[in-house]
Amino acid sequence: METKTEETKTDQKRRAIRQAAADCFARYGYDKTTLDDIGKVIRLNKASLYYYYKNKEELFIDVVLQESAAFMTDLMTKVATIDDPAEQISTYLTERLRYYKQVLNLHSLSIENLQTLEPQFEQLYTSVLQQELDFLETLMRKAIPPSEDARQLASLLLNVADALKHKAVRDAGFGPTHAIDYSEVEHETRLLTKLILQGVNA
Missing domain, CATH: 1.10.10.60 (Homeodomain-like)
Structure with a gap:
């Protein structure tokens, strides 16, 4: 022992x-x-x-998780300086997407290896995602009526944003990760955020 x-x-x-x-x-x-x-x-x-x-894959995931935790802390600080709650949410979701792309490009990760590692990322990202969900729920509470379920909406936004991100990766096939076009994902994420907030505040 x-x-x-x-x-x-x-x-x-x-x-x-x-x-x-x-x-x-x-x-x-x-x-x-x-x-x-x-x-x-x-x-x-x-x-x-x-x-x-155990292997290079486990080490790589540990590296990215540590980098991600530090990035999320900095991003939360940045978002806190924005006055408009809706813009806080949109900025948070789009910046985390840009960071994801930055990680792939920095480490020259191929789409094939990304797809292989994705299940391990999802499993080990639990603690980071929990932190994200808690923070996004806090932002959501400032943007919606008290009667609405802020945590459920925060979870919905994170899940859909990640689904859009994964779709962009799948659509890219097996080319280089720097060729993945995330501009449409950013647009759709911002649009989704706007529609949800407009709906619950109507």
Whole structure:
């Protein structure tokens, strides 16, 4: 059984591995990065890396989750400076979409690998999505009558926004992720937000 000190050392080592992996993914892209590349940066052999991560996919997801959590914190701060509640919601939803595209482009992730990793992302994103839902519910409460279910509407918006995002990925086939056109998704997300808010405030 690990002691508290050993757990802390493990966390520190995972953090160092995660940073090395983030640098490699940004430099070489996800597809071309190997565990050997990451091991060379952190001065660990592949066998030692397997103690902390089962495979490259798990390590990549951990990197993106940590980056996403930091981004969401910054985005929440940015949205809080906007006065109009409806614009707060639209900005939040469109900025998270732009960040998703940024992640794909930064790590040169192919659509084929993205589709392979998507189920793992959805499973591990639970804590981040919960944070998003809580925040969006707070924004929604300022934009709708008290009699409406703010959490249900927040969940609906997140689910539909993500569905539109996934549709854009599927429609792109197996080309490069930078070729995915998210402009229509942004437009539809803003339109959906407008229609929902107009409907509940009518």
